[in-house]
Amino acid sequence: MTEQEISQIAAKVVSDSKFWIALIGIIGAVIGSILTIVGNLVIEWFKARNERNIAKARQDILKNMLSDPKFEWRNISTLAAVIGCDEESTKNHLIAINARGSEKNDGKWGLISRHPLKDITRNNR
Incomplete structure (x- = not known):
């Protein structure tokens, strides 16, 4: 020789080595990016699951309170205090459980x- x-x-060996090093670097970057995205999705899913569980628990409490035969209607301030939400969030939970506000706006x-x-139209005639 x-x-x-x-x-x-x-020169050929060096050229081949550079190619493989670059290829491995690109593959590593792609795998790292995919794992980061998947990891973030999993974290967000767990956070959302916890929030859904809390929302369901709050809605169950509201439904129990509104189903109590001792009370025809409940004040929004009482409902909000019991579930630990502001009134606007409480209203969202109430709508989700098929509740409605009084037509007297009280x-x-x-x-x-x-x-x-249908009782609203009957009572207002």
Whole structure:
């Protein structure tokens, strides 16, 4: 083997090594990016699951309170205090469980099953 052939072989090996190093680097970056995205999705899913569980628990409490036969209607301030939310969030939970506000606009809420909307038109005639 001549020195020129050895030099060509060495250049080819170096060139191949650079290619493989670059390829491995790109593959590593792609895998790292995918794992980061998947990791963030999993974390967000767990956070959302916890929030859904809390929302469901709050809605169950509201439904129990509004189903109590001792009370026809409940004040929004009482409902909000019991579930630990502000009034706006409480209203969102109430709508989710099929509750409605009183037509008198007095801050009272009840389940639609106990206070159907058709009764509003009957009472206002």
